[in-house]
Amino acid sequence: MAKPYHHGDLRAALLAAAEEIVSRDGVAGLTLRGVAREVGASHAAPKNHFDDLTGLVSELAAVGFNRFADHMQAAAARHDGAKDRLNAIGRAYVEFALAEPGLFQLMFRGERLDKTRPALNEAMLRAFGTLTGSVAATHEGDPDAARATRAHAARAWSMVHGFATLLLDDRLNPLLDADAPRADALALLDDMLTLG
Amino acid sequence: MAKPYHHGDLRAALLAAAEEIVSRDGVAGLTLRGVAREVGASHAAPKNHFDDLTGLVSELAAVGFNRFADHMQAAAARHDGAKDRLNAIGRAYVEFALAEPGLFQLMFRGERLDKTRPALNEAMLRAFGTLTGSVAATHEGDPDAARATRAHAARAWSMVHGFATLLLDDRLNPLLDADAPRADALALLDDMLTLG
DNA sequence: GCATTAAATTGACATCGTCAACATTGCGAG
């Protein structure tokens, strides 16, 4: 699908422009007319490919979640053992948020996200599935695994997500080295993950 | 300050209306003209008390953070022992987010927040101070307390914040009982906090 | 009592999302 016609592939161009804008101006700077302007199209052009702003944001979020899942899976593949893998995934979670803060925030901006869109729903399942699946692997052979697994998954997920979120919002500064907050954040994350 | 004149106390009325709107329509429904309309003032009336939308949001966030701090401190006061207190604060953190989802999300919407406003800055310090301070209390007498305390604080904070955030965004549903997700969430939180 | 200053209103402007009407292009049926 999405063969060239008038423009070439306007849909892809719009998505690329949207990502560029989000990375440059943050999620608040993302506007339907802005992306259209950036690719030299008319202000209502996006309507044909995405229905409205929610549609564009949701499709871009889907792209983000797929890249997010890729990043975590690649990190997991580089480690052996259930526990090491889980920690690697957690680190990848935060690394992604730091590498693409605008995109990450967009992916978790609930108000302008239509999670029923197939692309987004599927990408979310993929991303979160790699995380929770990795937790389940640390409970192999556990008799009453269900409850403990659930709690562990929720804790690991909440921990890295909260850390990433607070970090991007400059809320952890009181806990970080003022000279190199970015690098210190990853050191702090490692301390958290290996805390016992 | 803020004695009555034309309206009575328009500043307080605007803040109350803003909170009402946020709680009813969510943070996306909060608009300068909307709050002015709600109190029967002209559309530019808020400009005199808050400079712009960022100002209004920041002042409302300050109110929220103070209430947030109160809620956590009250919960802490109801328990004895450093560890019980910390868990109680964590529960209060999530309870607050569930009780006032709109306000909580507004308080953590970085883009429209001016953290240099004295009221907001002070309220944030108060809220986060009770949490991190409570963590420090669990490390009394620890020789090399500094590093471990920092990691514990970051972990506790990230955990409850991530949990609250994911919960409000309907992202934890795969882990929750579909029949009573709200109640199950608090049970899951308790499992997380007492995990070992 | 009066002037100064704070508080509030009015009107305007640019931008945004969205919609309806219209134009253009590409594609396939005959």
Added chain:
DNA sequence: CTCGCAATGTTGACGATGTCAATTTAATGC
């Protein structure tokens, strides 16, 4: 091959929003 149709894009309009400048109204201080 061509002609009609549906997919793509464009234009113009509407209401809503944030913000600003100019103006009016009321309270406060001397």
